[in-house]
Amino acid sequence: MTPKSATEQSWTPSSWRTRSVVQQPAWPDQEALDAVLSEISALPPLVFAGEARTLTESLALASEGKAFLLHAGDCAESFEAFSANSIRDKLKIILQMSVVLTYGAGVPTIKVGRIAGQFAKPRSSDTETRDGTTLPSFRGDMVNDFAFTPDARIPNPQRLLRGYHQSSSTLNLWRAFTKGGFADLSRVHSWNQEFVTASPQGRQYEALANEIDRALRFMNACGIDLNHEMAFHQVDAYTSHEALLLGYEEALTRQDSLTGDWYDCSAHMLWIGDRTRHLDGAHVEFLAGVNNPIAIKLGPTSEVDDVIALCDRLDPQHSPGRLTLITRMGADLVAERLPPLLEKVGQSGHPVLWVCDPMHGNTFAHSSGYKTRNFDDVMAELREFFAACANSGVRPGGMHIELTGEDVTECLGGTEEVLGDHLENRYETMCDPRLNARQSLDLAFQVAELLRA
Numbered sequence: 343m344t345p346k347s348a349t350e351q352s353w354t355p356s357s358w359r360t361r362s363v364v365q366q367p368a369w370p371d372q373e374a375l376d377a378v379l380s381e382i383s384a385l386p387p388l389v390f391a392g393e394a395r396t397l398t399e400s401l402a403l404a405s406e407g408k409a410f411l412l413h414a415g416d417c418a419e420s421f422e423a424f425s426a427n428s429i430r431d432k433l434k435i436i437l438q439m440s441v442v443l444t445y446g447a448g449v450p451t452i453k454v455g456r457i458a459g460q461f462a463k464p465r466s467s468d469t470e471t472r473d474g475t476t477l478p479s480f481r482g483d484m485v486n487d488f489a490f491t492p493d494a495r496i497p498n499p500q501r502l503l504r505g506y507h508q509s510s511s512t513l514n515l516w517r518a519f520t521k522g523g524f525a526d527l528s529r530v531h532s533w534n535q536e537f538v539t540a541s542p543q544g545r546q547y548e549a550l551a552n553e554i555d556r557a558l559r560f561m562n563a564c565g566i567d568l569n570h571e572m573a574f575h576q577v578d579a580y581t582s583h584e585a586l587l588l589g590y591e592e593a594l595t596r597q598d599s600l601t602g603d604w605y606d607c608s609a610h611m612l613w614i615g616d617r618t619r620h621l622d623g624a625h626v627e628f629l630a631g632v633n634n635p636i637a638i639k640l641g642p643t644s645e646v647d648d649v650i651a652l653c654d655r656l657d658p659q660h661s662p663g664r665l666t667l668i669t670r671m672g673a674d675l676v677a678e679r680l681p682p683l684l685e686k687v688g689q690s691g692h693p694v695l696w697v698c699d700p701m702h703g704n705t706f707a708h709s710s711g712y713k714t715r716n717f718d719d720v721m722a723e724l725r726e727f728f729a730a731c732a733n734s735g736v737r738p739g740g741m742h743i744e745l746t747g748e749d750v751t752e753c754l755g756g757t758e759e760v761l762g763d764h765l766e767n768r769y770e771t772m773c774d775p776r777l778n779a780r781q782s783l784d785l786a787f788q789v790a791e792l793l794r795a
């Protein structure tokens with residue numbers, strides 16, 4: 343079913359080119375860019391439209407409170423930190439969190455990675471200045487290089503091609519792990535038990551972990567063979583990224599042979615960032631015409647009328663699962679900014695899925711110079727989000743988290759506390775600070791308690 347937007351008649355994968363477009367790199371050589379985009383448009387799609395439709399159905403269930411979305415991964419994927427282990431560890435932490443959340447919420451957890459295509463970043467400034475030298479900002483590995491030298495920062499379209507190929511091999515392993523036995527429920531649960539028993543801090547979650555253990559033993563006792571039931575060995579885990587570089591997204595937009603509808607086959611789910619959500623802008627125009635489930639990030643400057651206009655434009659048919667609103671207000675603003683949105687969007691009749699991103703409104707510069715986030719602020723925003731949803735009679739649909747499976751020191755706090763002095767030990771992010779594996783599990787156990795309440 344094609345979204346019937348006001349501009350539907352005129353929508354094509356390239357109609358965004360007639361709109362004003364922000365946050366695009368200043369590609370120095372248009373011909374070289376066009377050649378690469380034409381090459382990508384002849385390459386196979388990364389995902390199948392039918393998978394995007396299945397995800398839409400699951401998200402529709404979440405909007406009715408029958409599922410919960412865990413949307414998580416790197417702020418920016420990296421060409422350099424690309425390895426089988428990093429993919430495995432990211433999936434592992436997402437699976438571990440999912441088991442805890444599923445138990446807490448009593449409904450399935452929908453797993454969507456910020457992975458296999460999350461390579462392009464919007465920036466608050468076009469340039470970066472260090473020690474008196476000003477260069478173009480780093481816009482993600484798909485655009486230019488992180489190194490602070492004039493050559494490295496020149497946008498290079500060959501990087502789009504490399505991003506496509508890295509996405510393809512990431513997705514290949516991601517699918518293999520999710521379907522090939524790595525995601526086995528008993529195994530994931532035993533990882534969680536190890537986490538709980540490995541430290542005095544972890545033991546605060548022992549009661550919940552033991553309950554899950556009892557539930558699994560109960561199922562076994564009832565004759566459900568956890569070692570042989572397919573549902574306990576395989577999971578669906580989807581991919582997503584911010585649809586920022588519209589030329590790349592256009593090149594991967596294909597007409598589904600089964601339905602005739604357009605899908606952006608670079609990922610299952612795409613989102614519009616807080617900096618590109620202009621009603622008449624190119625990003626909204628582009629995503630209005632593709633049939634994937636889509637999301638919009640809403641920061642504290644979001645006005646109720648604009649949000650409703652975006653819903654009308656992106657989900658004119660009020661289709662459950664089509665549109666997710668990811669709010670990222672900041673712990674100090676969420677109680678003030680979120681309730682009017684919940685109320686007025688609710689009255690508009692759009693069946694959106696409400697998701698909390700407790701990361702992007704809580705970033706600050708530590709005195710050591712590192713950009714960081716505090717675990718307590720992240721939890722505080724989540725708590726306020728759940729409270730606001732409860733007050734407005736809205737289902738809290740999920741959470742959007744920047745995390746990694748590795749033992750980095752990028753965010754402060756957590757039960758095994760990362761302190762300001764630790765930030766320099768393993769600060770490896772290409773962009774925003776991520777929760778490490780332990781902090782991510784802390785979060786999952788604490789959110790599970792909130793979901794139960």
Ligand code: PEP
Pocket residue numbers: 417464614615616617639640641670702774
């Ligand atoms: C992000 O998700 O990394 C991001 C840039 O978010 P936002 O658009 O909400 O600022």
Ligand code: CO
Pocket residue numbers: 417418702744773774
């Ligand atoms: Co980020």
